[in-house]
């Protein structure tokens with residue numbers, strides 16, 4: 001994998017990732033008249049639950065469902081200037097123009113260094129304990145999987161999926177060492193049903209200045225399990241699923257995909273490396289080499305769930321999903337094991353799962369599909385005659 005780092009007109013960083021050891025020349029310059037803007041978000045602590053909330057009111061102005069010929073994630077071609085200066089690319093990562101989180105450069109920082117700097121998960125010392133808030137430091141990056149506007153991740157070949165994995169790994173390594181960053185989260189939202197506002201195949205990376213509630217709960221559970229049993233929770237979970245087999249969707253030499261026993265979503269699959277690691281940077285070459293086949297297989301099973309034709313279709317007609325990498329935070333990551341959680345909000349061809357009163361009001365899920373049934377349907381999804 002070859003990396004070329006460049007800067008956009010407003011100072012944001014953009015990185016080209018190319019397969020092979022040598023990158024093609026990536027010298028195109030961003031010629032758009034863009035102003036540098038100071039990030040303006042804030043993170044506030046909800047004292048009642050201990051969860052941090054990001055207040056990013058400036059994002060209301062962001063690009064919303066642009067027509068295909070104004071796509072900001074297509075390469076710059078035929079006189080049309082986009083976020084990517086080059087006329088073609090393989091995988092590209094750049095800082096989001098409308099970030100929920102961003103660390104201001106020193107000259108744009110009001111009053112110089114802010115008091116929360118270097119204290120992930122802590123508030124400003126001496127502040128009102130009922131109103132703990134910090135600047136929304138961190139970084140939000142966009143990951144474009146391909147220059148082709150009309151495909152989806154499931155349509156990529158294994159080499160390209162591997163290049164995306166390498167880009168996620170690179171970003172995890174670089175972002176997790178930043179002093180203001182507590183957790184690096186790589187994810188993809190696909191489908192308008194999920195709230196995706198740009199159709200171009202892309203994902204995102206959030207480098208967060210706090211540990212997210214779900215991650216914090218997992219670390220806590222793993223700590224309790226260690227105390228009670230002397231063992232690692234995630235190793236025990238994976239071993240139990242592999243021994244039982246009823247919820248296993250697919251398994252390879254290095255990865256296992258299963259529907260969790262207490263799945264929250266109609267179709268939800270967790271993909272674990274068989275050897276426990278903390279984050280993407282700890283995967284071996286053999287584990288990396290097998291990942292593309294495993295992951296593409298899962299995405300294609302999701303697409304095949306709802307009796308959809310196998311022909312290439314616009315992403316908007318396919319199974320909407322969220323694909324979420326769970327990685328142990330570099331500091332205080334406890335025993336969290338790297339894994340990917342893939343799930344859809346679609347529960348039938350014409351029905352979506354909405355997060356209503358019980359889920360949104362109480363964070364308690366009601367799932368209409370038995371995890372064992374979901375696993376069976378996912379196993380059978382690609383066997384169905386076309």
Ligand SMILES: [Zn+2]
Pocket residue numbers: 071072073074148149200
């Ligand atoms: Zn596009």
